[in-house]
Amino acid sequence: MVSKKKLDYGFNGYRSPIIPRAPRSIRRRGPCKKLEEDNKLCAFELLAAVAGKLLKESESSASSNIAEGNVQLGISEDINNVGQSKDDNALKSESYDHGSCAESAFIPEISVQEQNLLFNFKGLPEADNDSVLEHNSLHASSGFLKKVDCDIKLGISEEKSTIGSSVCVGNSFKNELPETQSEDDKNKIGDFSMANTYTVKDPVGECDNTNVMINSESSVQLPLYRDPIPGASLRKHWNNVKLGIRDDDEKSFGCNKFSTKIRSFKPQSRIGHRRVRKMVASKYWKAGPKLKDCELYNTSDGMKTFYRYRKNFYARERYQRAPIKKRKLSDHSFAVAYDQEASSDSISNLPEKGPRTVKGHQKAKDSHVQFSIKSFKVPELYVEVPETATVSSLKRTVMEAVTAILGGGLRVGVVLQGKKIRDDSRTLQQAGISQSSNLDSLGFTLEPSFTHVSPSKTPKKQKLPLLLPCDADQQLPRSPATPMIDSGISNASIEFPLATKLDDFNDCKIISSPKTPIDAPIDGAVVSDSKALVPVSPIDTEAHAVVPVNSKTKRSELSQRRTRRPFSVGEVEALVEAVETLGTGRWRDVKMRAFENADHRTYVDLKDKWKTLVHTASIAPQQRRGEPVPQELLDRVLSAHSYWSLHQSKQHGKLPIAAPKIVDAREEIVGV
DNA sequence: GTTAGGG
DNA sequence: CCCTAAC
Structure with a gap:
């Protein structure tokens, strides 16, 4: 099993791969269940x-x-x-x-x-x-x-x-x-x-x-x-x-x-x-x-x-x-x-x-x-x-x-x-x-x-x-x-x-x-x-009082937008870490792995954050806003991103990308 | 319930 | 962050 192998992805050494679970995509997906509603009585x-x-x-x-x-x-x-x-x-x-x-x-x-x-x-x-x-x-x-x-x-x-x-x-x-x-x-x-x-x-x-x-x-x-x-x-x-x-x-x-x-x-x-x-x-x-x-x-x-x-x-x-x-x-x-x-x-x-x-x-x-x-x-x-x-x-x-x-x-x-x-x-x-x-x-x-x-x-x-x-x-x-x-x-x-x-x-x-x-x-x-x-x-x-007549900011409703909770550097790091390991596409796992206790962070949030991180990492530092994310992390983001882009995390339980920076060090190893 | 993406 | 389609 590849999973146990240690792969060297970078100069930084190995990272013990975690055996990822099969991607959800290939996991059994129950048929749509959607009738609870029908069965329910108002x-x-x-x-x-x-x-x-x-x-x-x-x-x-x-x-x-x-x-x-x-x-x-x-x-x-x-x-x-x-x-x-x-x-x-x-x-x-x-x-x-x-x-x-x-x-x-x-x-x-x-x-x-x-x-x-x-x-x-x-x-x-x-x-x-x-x-x-x-x-x-x-x-x-x-x-x-x-x-x-x-x-x-x-x-x-x-x-x-x-x-x-x-x-x-x-x-x-x-x-x-x-x-x-x-x-x-x-x-x-x-x-x-x-x-x-x-x-x-x-x-x-x-x-x-x-x-x-x-x-x-x-x-x-x-x-x-x-x-x-x-x-x-x-x-x-x-x-x-x-x-x-x-x-x-x-x-x-x-x-x-x-x-x-x-x-x-x-x-x-x-x-x-x-x-x-x-x-x-x-x-x-x-x-x-x-x-x-x-x-x-x-x-x-x-x-x-x-x-x-x-x-x-x-x-x-x-x-x-x-x-x-x-x-x-x-x-x-x-x-x-x-x-x-x-x-x-x-x-x-x-x-x-x-x-x-x-x-x-x-x-x-x-x-x-x-x-x-x-x-x-x-x-x-x-x-x-x-x-x-x-x-x-x-x-x-x-x-x-x-x-x-x-x-x-x-x-x-x-x-x-x-x-x-x-x-x-x-x-x-x-x-x-x-x-x-x-x-x-x-x-x-x-x-x-x-x-x-x-x-x-x-x-x-x-x-x-x-x-x-x-x-x-x-x-x-x-x-x-x-x-x-x-x-x-x-x-x-x-x-x-x-x-x-x-x-x-x-x-x-x-x-x-x-x-x-x-x-x-x-x-x-x-x-x-x-x-x-x-x-x-x-x-x-x-x-x-302020909104114009038609305004119907849906937001004003109960469904208020959640309060913004900017990710801290620490969270970003945890996220990066998790993604490096698990890859993208497995947000739920990422959540469980790194944000298990962060109730306010849903896997969707993590996914979104990753998305923004990738974007952030792609743009010039001057264009970035908010709490600056250490370049090092951004580098890892890009690395992981590119790595996992190449290796669809879904295909196999992949290996983690370990080293930041040098991402593609040896992608091929991952096969199998 | 999760993912993936657009908004 | 939200929303949704798709799975």
């Missing part, structure tokens, strides 16, 4: 079926009592939970086992360590202070039949000494289910309620200070696609994300307002219906008229993104054969645990306050404005599961999709009057955010910070630290957020509650109202019929 259909059924059945029940019932259910349930360990407080997946809303998944519960959970419901003492607890199902329901809003506020007030930022996570859902409802449905709804509710022991007590609890009108949404019309889009979103201001007159309707807003900005629409109809053949779905209107975001870009995710899922699965444990919602993963800093920086709104970029920086006496973010809408997710998959499997799949999005890294952006506030060090005052000014124009955005989904195949490999605490043991599709990108909250473990709102169901209808004319175009643009659903992409406000 998860939506499944979900839709459930939802549709639910709705259908509920069409005959009265909703008014639902409202009340909800609250009660919620409360009772919650009460039981209160006092339990935080783990117990954590979301229970079971909580949403019932009635799934295809449209969105909500993670109703919240588990915040050591936090105070405030469940506002009618009757909640709002007096002792200025806190304004708005919304509330009961209030709302009384005023608006059929609407039930349960808001949960998580008051994170760490001894007033800290920022006392409180994030109120409200999961408001409205049941606009018509008339009556079967017992079953009630139960379902009840479940939602329960899930959504988390209660409170000491309602306002904790807020008993000068803090003003701002109504959580804030809603942050990750739009699936970018709105072609910048301004419009922005406005849309921002408006929805405004901070609630205490308003006694309206306190009871906070939720309603909120929901309305949310609806208003759903891009959606008609196309959505169409799409749904197409996608979901389910009779149930059809049976659920209300659902019809649910919007489905869909764009080719989004789909792409999705596929990207999916790819990852697959990849992960492949490497982590171990069953993916259903993630326990209980761990802080999805808990609405906002890092203090993060929350304070991006979520809280303090009227008059000094610098507050640092936790604990505040004076206790500062008055705070607390506002809650009712929910973060989870971008549309698209999952596919075989018809034969188990429900559990479906759940897991959805969970993974969600996790991929949330876990991929999100950061919060603050937008004020259409402008993104980037300077994190500025105080709210400096940034122009004060209660007296334009809270209405204040908005928050969720931006994906995961620039790439790491194709990491080595689960064991440790991920970047900035991930959530629970990250370690989680192999779920979570990509290490790129640190650089994560500037804002890199060290924070922020978890956005997924919220699945019943709200969405109802929204559907309301949504249909031609909210933003601008939506139209969008809809029109949506053509893809494929069932992909996808994670939405957050809008890049900045881009919006």
Whole structure:
């Protein structure tokens, strides 16, 4: 075997050849397998079926009592939970086992360590202070039949000494289910309620200070696609994300307002219906008229993104054969645990306050404005599961999709009057955010910070630290957020509650109202019929502002271009080394050999790098840019390149080219 | 899933 | 780096 022979390729001596594996080209290649897709059922259909059924059945029940019932259910349930360990407080997946809303998944519960959970419901003492607890199902329901809003506020007030930022996570859902409802449905709804509710022991007590609890009108949404019309889009979103201001007159309707807003900005629409109809053949779905209107975001870009995710899922699965444990919602993963800093920086709104970029920086006496973010809408997710998959499997799949999005890294952006506030060090005052000014124009955005989904195949490999605490043991599709990108909250473990709102169901209808004319175009643009659903992409406000109307930088989507990670000299060397040995055309092997642990370097990257190296080596040094690569390496690049060009690495397991410089020293030896 | 190349 | 065709 030639492989064992030592070949002298240069003056530098031998290099023990490595026995390369047969080139992939001659390795067996399985026939195309591509039907998984065919065999898979659109998860939506499944979900839709459930939802549709639910709705259908509920069409005959009265909703008014639902409202009340909800609250009660919620409360009772919650009460039981209160006092339990935080783990117990954590979301229970079971909580949403019932009635799934295809449209969105909500993670109703919240588990915040050591936090105070405030469940506002009618009757909640709002007096002792200025806190304004708005919304509330009961209030709302009384005023608006059929609407039930349960808001949960998580008051994170760490001894007033800290920022006392409180994030109120409200999961408001409205049941606009018509008339009556079967017992079953009630139960379902009840479940939602329960899930959504988390209660409170000491309602306002904790807020008993000068803090003003701002109504959580804030809603942050990750739009699936970018709105072609910048301004419009922005406005849309921002408006929805405004901070609630205490308003006694309206306190009871906070939720309603909120929901309305949310609806208003759903891009959606008609196309959505169409799409749904197409996608979901389910009779149930059809049976659920209300659902019809649910919007489905869909764009080719989004789909792409999705596929990207999916790819990852697959990849992960492949490497982590171990069953993916259903993630326990209980761990802080999805808990609405906002890092203090993060929350304070991006979520809280303090009227008059000094610098507050640092936790604990505040004076206790500062008055705070607390506002809650009712929910973060989870971008549309698209999952596919075989018809034969188990429900559990479906759940897991959805969970993974969600996790991929949330876990991929999100950061919060603050937008004020259409402008993104980037300077994190500025105080709210400096940034122009004060209660007296334009809270209405204040908005928050969720931006994906995961620039790439790491194709990491080595689960064991440790991920970047900035991930959530629970990250370690989680192999779920979570990509290490790129640190650089994560500037804002890199060290924070922020978890956005997924919220699945019943709200969405109802929204559907309301949504249909031609909210933003601008939506139209969008809809029109949506053509893809494929069932992909996808994670939405957050809008890049900045881009919006600047991009011309047609601009549709696909990049702005979720599928952001990975951050550039220039190869270091060391990497180049490793690459050269590997290629010298393995030859070109075997990038996967090169990857394994030299970049096994570099999750961010895919074999494609290596291939590309090699390509550029060859180019670089071919051009005059003056024309080269970037970190200079030692000429020596470039020489080796050329040598190896020419060598392997002559000896197709594919033909036989070739020998490595050992010596730099003198490449063709003895090519013939390689034969055989 | 990999490769090879164009973009 | 991305995207894709081709394998």
